[in-house]
Amino acid sequence: MKRAIIYMAVVTVAIGMLFTVKTKAAAITGNGAPNGAHYNLNIIGVSKDKTAFMDSGIGHRIFVPLSGKIKINLLPGADFAVLDANGTDGNGATFSLPNPDPDNDGVTSYTVWARALGKPGGKSVTTPCAYLDGVEYCSTSNVVLVRDKGKSSFTNVTSQLLYVYIDLDGDGVEERYPLFDSALQDYFWSYDNNGLKLAQFRFYQN
Template identity: 90%
Template sequence: MKKAIIYMAVVLVAVGLLFTVKTKAAAFTGNGAPSGAHYNLNIIGVFKDKTALMDSNSGHRIFVPLTGKIKINLLPGTGFAVLDANGTDGNGATFSLPNPDPDNDGVTTYTVWARALGKPGGTSTTTPCAYLDGVEYCSTSNVVLVREKGKSSFTNVTSQLLYVYVDLDGDGVEERYPLFDPALQDYFWSYDNNGLKLAQFRFYMSE
């Protein structure tokens, strides 16, 4: 799998340390997203909890409470797939996706774009997290989506969604860990919803 050609840089400054996540430039559509093949994931906020069994679900959507915080558990895979679409049952949802940066060199094998849809006024915050020796660590960087009036456009959220930025060794300097880095275990996205009915994420593999 070829890694992204360096045309665009997303730069994060974390306590004096500069991290650069490099992604591929692409032709863009009218909604702000790149053109071309992609995997589409819809995170749908619902008033009422779902009761149907949604394990091994092949749909491109995850149901979450319209208000509240849940876990979207992450598993490494060769492609993108919803394994458990029900995020309203207290056990969280499950999503499979490839390792985005096996070498942790800041060059991702795919990019992620996001936008908020639905009734204006809703917001959501998605934060990458993981565990180490039973202790939960969540990234200092996250994805905040706000549904405003009018047309909604996609934003590149690759660096915020695919890495955990955290100071594990306590030296006052944050380190960067891509999803599924062996330094941490049991990766997940903490999805905190505040009335957003639809968060749309698109995943584009690098050519």
């Protein structure tokens, strides 16, 4: 049976106006990212599908189609790890990461920063999604990366990437659900690529 799908309006919004997500202040470097140890994840757009075995959990990269939408399935784990790097085989990729906000109090245990690299002109949209009773819900907030000419700088995308903002109870008011909240199941990032060769995400522990 096919899963029913509910598409929420996919827009980038100023989440801080509705919800407060607190992150620890850190010194910023010349590329816009914090200074300090981090986990680096590269999402690489390719024109040809990959055929090699990529379920070894080794590496910090995920391959996705240069054009089109795929799922990056998310699993809770003690550490950050790419479990399936091939997002071009029709089954999506798989990424493991710690629960960012177990208490849903708006205080995350780590922050996420992102930038677009590669040939100018590409764009990607990353949207957190999840299921409930076979129905797909996607957040009204997302991460839009555009590769313009010149230097590319990091932007803090913690609130857009680690939470799903939806009106689950239908009362006209959005609720905030952190990744792996028990209210929803089977969390994933919907990655919609339009020619972006490289999206770089950095995860910094608070």
